[in-house]
Every structure is written in structure tokens, then in C-alpha cells.
Amino acid sequence: MDKKVLDLSQVSRIVGDKKILSNISYTFLKNQIYTIIGPSGSGKSSLLRLLNRLDELSSGKIVYDDQNIDALSVCALRKKVGYLFQTPHLFEKTVRDNFLFVDDQISENRMTALLERVHLSTNMLESSVEKLSVGEKQRVAFARLLLTSPDVLLLDEPTSALDPSITESLENFIKEITSEENLTTIIVTHNPEQAMRFGQTGILIADGMIAESGNIKTLLENPQSDAGKRYKARELS
Template identity: 35%
Template sequence: MALFSFEGVTVQGEDRPRLDAIDLELPEGGVTAIVGPSGSGKSTLLRCANRLQAPDDGIVRYRGRDLAQIDVLAHRREVGMVFQRPVAFPGTVAENLRVADPDLDDAAAGALLERVALDAALLGRQASELSGGEAQRMGLARSLATSPRVVLADEPTASLDEDAAHQLEQLLRRLADDGVDVLLVSHSPEQVQRLADRVVALREGRLEHGPQPVAAAEARP
């Protein structure tokens, strides 16, 4: 069964559809990259998978279940999301992690930070004082606090310097190797080659390769 399937999914934009009758099946496992130029509908596709966006037409299914019919809050805890710009909530790093899991004790919070290559000593630091790369990794740790089976990453390295971007890529790869499915929106062909197992290419809201992703090696530009 597909991890996500999009059946005739259309999302209207201001002047043209952001997604135009997409039929797509994304299999489980590894890293699936969603690529395409700006405005091609990559982020919209990802937001539909988390139901931050609802399609104007069509059905999005997660493991066969229509997202419009299931408990969306439970779904979002199972399908975490990392955004393009790091979002630090007011308060300390520990308080940020406890937004996702209020019962998280210090040991578990420290372990989450270490999982994303951050020092557990940062728990008491104000989240607003973190660097961009640290804040993005904290955002990933916050998403992992709900023990998701899938992580959606919307150009998570776009606002990071090269070192921080590489570090985040390694973390995403490690997550995928540990059995967490990763859907990665990226505009960098190099990043896709380094990280992705398969690729979905979008252009102007339509798929370039048909309803199945292609292997990353085949998608080499």
C-alpha cells in the first residue's frame, strides 16, 4: 500500500492551479524528493500531505485512508513537518520541545536534542538565541517528539549555510535509515542526488514523470 496517494488532486491558486489534477503514489521507505522550479507546487503537495492545506478537488490518502475522513490532529502527530524557515516558539529549547509533548522529561528532551546532533546543555537556552542551523535542528527534534512515522521537510536547508545544510541532510538520511519515511522538498539537484532514493518532479502544478516517482539515479539532470 502506498504511503501517500494523490487522486486527481487540484489546489487552486490566484491565477492558475498550484496543483493541477495530480495522480501520484508515493511508496514507503527512504527519502522521496519533490523537485521543481519555484511555483511548481512542491510545498503545496507537502502541505496537502499534512493537511495544512486541503485540496479543492481530489483525494489525498495516507496508507489508504482519506485524510478528509480521519482525525487530522492524530495524523499530524504521525506525520511531522519541518518548515523552510526555522520556527522558534517563545521560551527555552525545552519548552519548545514540550509544545509537541508536554510530558517530555529532561532526559528524554536531552536525548531528542542529541538525536539531531545538538548538545543537551542547550535545553535551558532561549530558543530565540539559537543560530539558524541550530533552530532548524531544534525544529526537527520538536517534530520527532511526537514519534512520527513520516517527516515532511519543506526545503529545510534553504535558509542555512553550507555546513548547517550538510548536517541537516545527514540527519534526514539517518532518520530514513532508521525507518522514518522522509518526504523532502528541494530545489537543489545536488542535494537530491546526495540524499534522495526517488524523485517526484513537478512543473506548473503537474507531474513531469507520471504517477510514480522515478529512481534518483534516473532523475540525474
């Protein structure tokens, strides 16, 4: 059995009188890619945000590596459970400055190795961030995320701001890095075709609950729940 990385039991999030997520129980394993799909407003981003405490849960428990995430400092948790925003959040100035911000002791070798890791030229270290393309920025943000050697990557619609021509290369890169670094990668996508390209495990969220989970292809082709059938009829027709 693969190692448990994140374990959710009976997790709910309520804001005011709105139940955003209800009774989510799920175990994420090491060296796996998970895609979270579901209608707009169903709670996909909310679920991802709970996992590194960008939002707080109202009830239930999330365990990371055998520790309740509430018992860890937010900073320690976020080094191990990294979050990549939909549009890259970089600081002004150079790529080097972005790396130094996260680790001011970082060596020259580590910086060039990270750039090579995300298939960017090592000359780019001195490049001004504002001159990079969106795809390059996304890769720099990725490299910066890898700087703390995370176990889990949380990616909220990571390709939605990208040109279709570079979407595929980022998808391949995500697959490569997950397997080579032995990560758990959890990707929210509004695109079922993309979820199928990632393969592996899918989770369909509807109305703040897990409607289906399992092999993504089986789940999309042969949904068991009413919410799953509705999603298929709407998205795959």
C-alpha cells in the same frame, strides 16, 4: 513490496480560476526519501502543504495509512505527518519550553534522548532559543517534530536558510533519521545537486503536474518529458 504510506489519486488544487495542481496520482512508500524538484512556482510547496492539510484539495483523494486524510482530525494527522518550515518556527524562551509545548508530560529522559538524536548537547535544554544559531534552531525544530513519533516528514527547502557548511550535516542527519526511524521523508528542494545527494526517488513538478518521477539520477540525466528536458537544460548546464 514496501508499505504504502501516502497515496494520492487524481489530486487537484484550484484557487479562484488558477489550477495550482492538476491530477496528481502518486504513492509514497515507507522508509524512502523523496525529493520534489521543479521550477519556481510549479507547485512543489503546494503539493507538500496538501499532505498535512495546510491547504485543502479541490478534488481527488489522499489516503494516509489506509484512511482518507479528510476523515482524520487535522491534529491527529499532523502528529503523524509532520511539517518542517523553511525557517525554524520555535517559541520564545527555552528549548525545554518548546518540548513541553508539544507534550507537557514529557520525561527528562525523553528530552535528553531527543537532543542526542539530533546531535545537540543535552545542556542545551535550558538554552534560550533566541541565542541559538539557525542550524541549531533547525535541529531543535526537528527534535520537536520527532516528539510525536511521526511516520512522514515533510521538509520544504530545509537547508535554504542554512550556511553551506552545515547543509551537508543536516542532509546526512535526514538520511540517518529516515532509515533509523523507518520514515517516509519528502523534501522540496530547488537544488538538483542536493536532490542527487539524497539519492533515491525524485519527482519533477512542472505547471502543477508530475512531469517525471523515478530514480533521481536517471530522471535528471535522462529526462523523458519536454518539461524534464527544459529543467535539465536550465538547471544542470
